[in-house]
Amino acid sequence: MSTAKHEALHVLTENGVIAVIRKVPNDKILQVAESLIAGGVNALELTLDTEDAFHIIQQLNARFGDRVIVGAGTVLDDMSAELAIQSGAEFVVSPILKESVISQTLLHGKISIPGVMTPSEMVKAVEYGADIVKVFPASVNGPEFIKHINGPLPSIPIIPTGGINLDNAKDYIEAGAVSVGAGGQLLDKEAIANEDYEKIKRLAKQYVDVVKKARKDNG
Template sequence: MEKLTNIQRLTDSGLVAVIRRPKAEKIAQIAEALVNGGVGALEITVDTPGVFSMIDKIKQEFGARVLVGAGTVLDAETAKAAIDAGSDFIFSPIVDEKTIEMTLRYGKISIPGVMTPTEIVKAYQAGADILKIFPASSVGPNYIRELKGPLGHIPMMPTGGVSLDNVTEFIKNGAVAVGVGGTLLNKQAIEENRFEILTETAQKFVSLIKSAR
């Protein structure tokens, strides 16, 4: 039941922030800025030093307001470590069936990365909850629309290259949510501690997602 509620929370917001290698001393401020902007899920990539304690900290601090999970997960062992740290979901750039199995075993949301129709169907049959179309910039919004013809029953979430310029088209073409990294996590703004810029950008994304629906 909790998992279904969490999937609903993720898709209602429609916006997942991809936080790659943040500095430990800034993660709480980054998280707060994004949550205030309406982000539904925070993904911290597992190549981040101290990622599991970061997930644990953010989950404890913001868990009631936002989903927190791990990204760039390539195997089941890493997925288990992320789940032990409190992850609500597991993001992968690939399809690894053992990772999907591990995620499902603990009742968490599985979001593997796919590109071809065959990968999409195989991952969905293996139990994936949402399919991350990655890298989305290589295929563009029309690709989602084309996939929705034969595979309309499978929830898809483009990630990689999603921006304020194309998010409307991705949602209109059938994406249930989008994963956004660089556009949302403005490096210079973070460096200068101008976290309000992250909030403003998130609000723009959320507003565009709402109107596209």
């Protein structure tokens, strides 16, 4: 693994919160990102179902690339992975397990995070070369699933995404997750609509603090 990728992995998991930016109005994404960063989040995932997603990834990198790591989410095929990486994505997240997406990501020395739901998929993802696996949707099985998986498969880094909130983020970290992917509960739609960016900042800080405390309590 290259030094650059090792450092990127460290940043990705350092604060334990990946902000999943989905269905945020394009004209508000940069300000939302600024608020998330101000609250302590240092990993931003822009989903590719966002209009003009590749251009926005470029914008996020140009403005915040020296402060955060920017990645692409909802990547369903290798061409999308290629375009996202060309736009500056340092990590590629999928809701599915697809070998060609992993291969394309690794070809460019970037971080691969495919979506999985079963132990067999997790092992297969690692065999394909994935750096981390995304358990999605995490809310289906909850933190206990992560805890039980961590027993026989302790070497596989897991990021649960889907249904993560301030009430359960601590449980996922204590169960063994290396980070959590937070979307709707973190990027409060009403706050964004009202341009209440201070609330987004406060929420971001709360998530980061919850993860920090969980890690401390977990030893």
